[in-house]
Amino acid sequence: MRHVYSGKVRDVYELESFDPPRLLMVASDRVSAFDVVMAETVPGKGQILTAMSCWFMELTSDIVPNHLIESLPTPTGVGEDIDPDFVGRSVVTRRAQMVELECIVRGHLAGSAYKEYMASGTVHGHQLPAGLKLASALPEPVFCPSIKNAVGHDENISVERAREIFGSGLVDRLADASLAVFARGSEAAAGAGIVLADTKFEFGYCDGELLLCDEVLTPDSSRFWEADLLEPGREPVQFDKQPLRDYLETLGWDKTPPPPALPTEVLSALSARYRSAYERITGQSFEDWLSRAKAASLTGGPGCGD
Ligand SMILES: Nc1ncnc2c1ncn2[C@@H]1O[C@H](COP(=O)(O)OP(=O)(O)O)[C@@H](O)[C@H]1O
Numbered sequence: 001m002r003h004v005y006s007g008k009v010r011d012v013y014e015l016e017s018f019d020p021p022r023l024l025m026v027a028s029d030r031v032s033a034f035d036v037v038m039a040e041t042v043p044g045k046g047q048i049l050t051a052m053s054c055w056f057m058e059l060t061s062d063i064v065p066n067h068l069i070e071s072l073p074t075p076t077g078v079g080e081d082i083d084p085d086f087v088g089r090s091v092v093t094r095r096a097q098m099v100e101l102e103c104i105v106r107g108h109l110a111g112s113a114y115k116e117y118m119a120s121g122t123v124h125g126h127q128l129p130a131g132l133k134l135a136s137a138l139p140e141p142v143f144c145p146s147i148k149n150a151v152g153h154d155e156n157i158s159v160e161r162a163r164e165i166f167g168s169g170l171v172d173r174l175a176d177a178s179l180a181v182f183a184r185g186s187e188a189a190a191g192a193g194i195v196l197a198d199t200k201f202e203f204g205y206c207d208g209e210l211l212l213c214d215e216v217l218t219p220d221s222s223r224f225w226e227a228d229l230l231e232p233g234r235e236p237v238q239f240d241k242q243p244l245r246d247y248l249e250t251l252g253w254d255k256t257p258p259p260p261a262l263p264t265e266v267l268s269a270l271s272a273r274y275r276s277a278y279e280r281i282t283g284q285s286f287e288d289w290l291s292r293a294k295a296a297s298l299t300g301g302p303g304c305g306d
């Protein structure tokens with residue numbers, strides 16, 4: 001197992017005993033706010049987000065194939081014993097050649113899209129009706145591509161610009177798949193009283209096949225809002241990270257590293273929120289995920305990705 005990458009939240013290893021090599025993607029309990037990774041970790045977060053992403057990948061696999069080989073890795077899937085720390089938080093995937101286009105879908109107005117709309121009435125260059133407010137629902141979900149610019153920052157671009165860079169055929173496929181997965185995900189969340197405001201997908205090629213990769217519809221890649229508390233024009237209540245944001249706001253922290261120390265109450269409140277998002281949306285119990293993960297890692301029995 002060769003370590004190939006560590007992002008803000010996940011660590012990626014290559015399983016060299018397979019040909020072609022597979023990836024082991026491990027979601028840590030790290031949490032970030034305002035793009036700064038906190039010093040403390042949120043108990044269970046990596047396992048909960050892994051469970052959620054796997055659930056959504058399964059829910060949408062008829063729309064677009066995804067990179068998952070094993071969502072509950074068995075020792076055979078990993079090619080060696082599973083580190084007990086990885087149980088329930090790791091997936092084995094096909095290694096793809098990533099398409100360097102972030103496929104964002106926006107159903108509500110927030111973040112950088114809200115700023116652009118206020119400045120120009122557009123979102124990623126797409127004209128929207130006048131009179132929308134922060135958190136307003138868009139007339140229909142919009143495909144909003146973004147690329148990493150020369151200095152490594154995300155830059156929102158128009159669909160036309162994406163077509164110039166990546167070709168119309170590919171961009172149309174990415175847009176269709178992204179919008180369809182978003183619609184399926186929104187429906188599932190809505191059934192639980194949760195609004196899926198926006199999300200980001202990543203795709204890649206493997207053996208000539210276009211695959212949905214990375215993580216799908218987790219709180220790290222999406223904005224989830226409590227539907228009951230949604231009021232356009234007011235700052236929406238983030239279903240998952242609100243206790244962290246509220247706490248940080250009380251400190252007057254300038255949102256640059258180093259991050260302030262977090263009390264254990266805030267960390268356990270966050271942990272409970274992540275768990276509740278998973279259980280409400282999927283109708284599954286997190287304990288059940290953990291026991292299935294443990295059983296797979298011990299017996300080498302089939303995982304649900306088989
Ligand atoms: N199937 C795959 N094949 C190759 N790379 C992948 C695959 N799925 C996801 N990735 C990449 O793995 C990395 C996951 O790490 P992550 O913690 O999300 O990092 P970051 O903070 O850079 O987003 C990302 O760079 C993502 O593009």
Ligand SMILES: [Mg+2]
Pocket residue numbers: 007
């Ligand atoms: Mg990422």
